[in-house]
Amino acid sequence: MRDATHASAASPVWHPYAHLKTQRPAPKVVGGEGPRFTLEGGETLLDATCSWWCMIHGYRHPRLVRAIQRQADTLCHVMLGGLTHDPADRLARELVRITPPGLNHVFFSDSGSVGMEVAMKMAVQYQQLRGRPGKHRMLSLMKAYHGDTAGCMAVCDPEEGMHSLFAGYLPRHHFAPAPTAPFDAKPEVVEADLAALRGVLERHHHQIAALLMEPLLQAAGGLNMTSPHYLAGARELCDEFDVLLVFDEVATGFGRTGRMFAADHADITPDIMVLSKGLTGGYLGHAATLATDRVHDAFVGDSPEHAFMHGPTFMGNPLACAVALESLAVFEEEDYLGRIAELNTVLRHELLDEERLIAHPAVTDVRVLGATAVIEARRAEDLAGVADWAREQGVWLRPIGRWLYTMPAYVTSAQEMRQITEVMKDWFR
Ligand SMILES: *Cc1c(COP(=O)(O)O)cnc(C)c1O
Numbered sequence: 001m002r003d004a005t006h007a008s009a010a011s012p013v014w015h016p017y018a019h020l021k022t023q024r025p026a027p028k029v030v031g032g033e034g035p036r037f038t039l040e041g042g043e044t045l046l047d048a049t050c051s052w053w054c055m056i057h058g059y060r061h062p063r064l065v066r067a068i069q070r071q072a073d074t075l076c077h078v079m080l081g082g083l084t085h086d087p088a089d090r091l092a093r094e095l096v097r098i099t100p101p102g103l104n105h106v107f108f109s110d111s112g113s114v115g116m117e118v119a120m121k122m123a124v125q126y127q128q129l130r131g132r133p134g135k136h137r138m139l140s141l142m143k144a145y146h147g148d149t150a151g152c153m154a155v156c157d158p159e160e161g162m163h164s165l166f167a168g169y170l171p172r173h174h175f176a177p178a179p180t181a182p183f184d185a186k187p188e189v190v191e192a193d194l195a196a197l198r199g200v201l202e203r204h205h206h207q208i209a210a211l212l213m214e215p216l217l218q219a220a221g222g223l224n225m226t227s228p229h230y231l232a233g234a235r236e237l238c239d240e241f242d243v244l245l246v247f248d249e250v251a252t253g254f255g256r257t258g259r260m261f262a263a264d265h266a267d268i269t270p271d272i273m274v275l276s277k278g279l280t281g282g283y284l285g286h287a288a289t290l291a292t293d294r295v296h297d298a299f300v301g302d303s304p305e306h307a308f309m310h311g312p313t314f315m316g317n318p319l320a321c322a323v324a325l326e327s328l329a330v331f332e333e334e335d336y337l338g339r340i341a342e343l344n345t346v347l348r349h350e351l352l353d354e355e356r357l358i359a360h361p362a363v364t365d366v367r368v369l370g371a372t373a374v375i376e377a378r379r380a381e382d383l384a385g386v387a388d389w390a391r392e393q394g395v396w397l398r399p400i401g402r403w404l405y406t407m408p409a410y411v412t413s414a415q416e417m418r419q420i421t422e423v424m425k426d427w428f429r
Helices: 004-009 062-074 086-098 112-129 164-169 187-207 228-240 262-266 293-297 318-333 336-352 355-359 386-392 414-426
Strands: 029-033 036-039 044-047 103-109 137-141 174-176 208-213 244-248 272-275 287-292 363-369 372-377 403-406
Touching (some): 062 318, 086 287, 103 112, 112 244, 137 187, 174 187, 187 208, 208 228, 228 244, 228 262, 287 293, 336 363, 336 372, 336 414, 372 414
Parallel strands (some): 137 174, 137 208, 208 244, 244 272
Antiparallel strands (some): 029 036, 103 287, 272 287
16 A cells, blocks of 8 residues: 555655755745745745746736636637637737847747757758758857757756766757856957857858857856857857857846846847746746747748748647736836846945955855846855755845856845845855
């Protein structure tokens, strides 16, 4: 007989990125409100990460909850193969409206990784349809993170990234050095980064379908920030070498860098752009891969090879589309870009003006961009125990390697933002 008491003691849930031998039982979340979630037993924690950067409206936002309920009453799901529905059509139009000009076509999928897989397949097939089948590899950047599926692992940083174990299993792509010029660097300073990119393109452009990047903010690979001039320079290089430019805005999209999209800082349009995380306000998993007319129109033709052979079961799910539409409406009506600017002011003041923090021997750098801030430690061990310690102060922090960061929900107040930065700074006091 199965032992029910044992089953409840050791849950069959397998947690991500966890060492099964040393992991402790995960705290159980029973609800949430605004930027806080509540644990079994009543403890509440201010979420400095907004659940891997997606819960931009915080928890249990009444308008988002109602949007899902309303849609559930009408139509929970229907396939997008050969059929369509209003929420998908309306969301696609909204995404075309708010993204950089020229991105006029929207392919839905169910997660950021799959959205990137779609982007890469689209780029390869585009080159094939134009009679350039040799251009079937990607050019990615060191420190990149584009997701955990096989195609995405192959374009993550192959050395410092978390997937080096799978090297033998993955296809080989090209990599350029991660940009080193900071966000506010002068164009002359960015030249060295662009020269490195040009070098790889000169050698390998005949094999390269697309250059992929997380524009301005390489997130999971160490919160590396760079300049809008780098994006503009990359755009020019892609045109020069006949390579598509793909922006993975899964993390940077929807305000994280201070503008609606990172591309907006440089006033450029990538050929393909991927959105996920904040797309639905985090309330349901979904993603969108947007393409320009130039990419889309290459798929208009008579041969069987012209069809794009991809179609996730849950693409364009009506519940996800309905909540994404509501998320966008709230974002605009409640001036989230204004709120993000206020959070940025607090982050800069509390972290960048703090000389003792910057001079601390365990701290190598402190960076702020939009509603993102990171304290880079010398070694991961310098952050050992920080999550437990932050929890005692009522804050949920979860560092990545040697990077102690915050990407709060945009409904976080200035006072709550300071509560988070105090905990981050106190760790180094
Ligand atoms: C999180 C993330 C992904 C992967 O998204 P999933 O929904 O977890 O598959 C891809 N790219 C970037 C930049 C991300 O931050």
